[in-house]
Amino acid sequence: MPKQQGFEFTHLEANPIRSVCTISTHDMAPLRLWWQEQPERRQRYYVTMLQKEGRAPEQLPAHLAEEIIARHLYCPSMLCILSLQDWLAMDMELRRKHPQEERINVPNDPFNRWQYRMHLTIEELLAATKYNQKVRTMIQRSRR
Numbered sequence: 001m002p003k004q005q006g007f008e009f010t011h012l013e014a015n016p017i018r019s020v021c022t023i024s025t026h027d028m029a030p031l032r033l034w035w036q037e038q039p040e041r042r043q044r045y046y047v048t049m050l051q052k053e054g055r056a057p058e059q060l061p062a063h064l065a066e067e068i069i070a071r072h073l074y075c076p077s078m079l080c081i082l083s084l085q086d087w088l089a090m091d092m093e094l095r096r097k098h099p100q101e102e103r104i105n106v107p108n109d110p111f112n113r114w115q116y117r118m119h120l121t122i123e124e125l126l127a128a129t130k131y132n133q134k135v136r137t138m139i140q141r142s143r144r
Contacts, residue, residue, distance in 0.1 A: 008041070009049050012075035021077040023068065023086045026114070027107045030085040031068065032099035035060040060099075065089035066134075073142035080144060084118060091131045094120065 015021055024030045035042050036059065046056035050067065057064070069090060072080050085102040088095040096102055096119055104116040126132070 009045060011049075012071055012077075015075045015077045017076050017078050019077040020079040020081060021072050021075050022081045022083075023072060024083055026083075026104040030083055030089070030099070030102040030104075031065060032060045032085070032089050032095070033102055036099050060089060062090050062092050062095075066138075070138060070142070073138055073144055080142075085116075087135065090134065091128070094125075094128055094131055 010021075012021060024034065028034070029037060035056075039056075039058070043056045046052050050064065065086070069082060069086065072082065083104075085095075085104075101119075102116065105114050106112040
């Protein structure tokens with residue numbers, strides 16, 4: 001959600017230091033679900049923000065999720081707050097099979113009641129050494 005009118009997407013490098021950057025919140029579709037549900041916007045984001053050519057893939061591949069997360073980590077915002085679902089989007093083994101299961105809340109559904117639960121145990125997440133090293137490296141390199 002860009003703060004400036006007339007822009008569809010936020011240019012993260014223009015964020016002021018006293019700001020918060022995030023990909024999604026509890027009331028929004030997480031990254032993979034947004035990517036799947038909004039094909040026209042997905043294509044515009046793919047071409048304009050990620051500066052890729054051709055058609056955007058229908059399902060968000062792990063390497064593009066990693067690139068999007070890295071762009072958020074490297075922006076000037078003082079805080080970068082990313083949901084677990086968006087972090088896990090970087091790993092094909094750890095993320096949920098269906099992006100619809102990653103949604104925390106549907107604001108217009110009074111019966112939704114924040115049904116999201118982490119599908120991994122803490123032990124499984126700790127055992128994902130390759131993934132954890134990737135996250136650690138991204139955080140260290142971006143100085144977060």
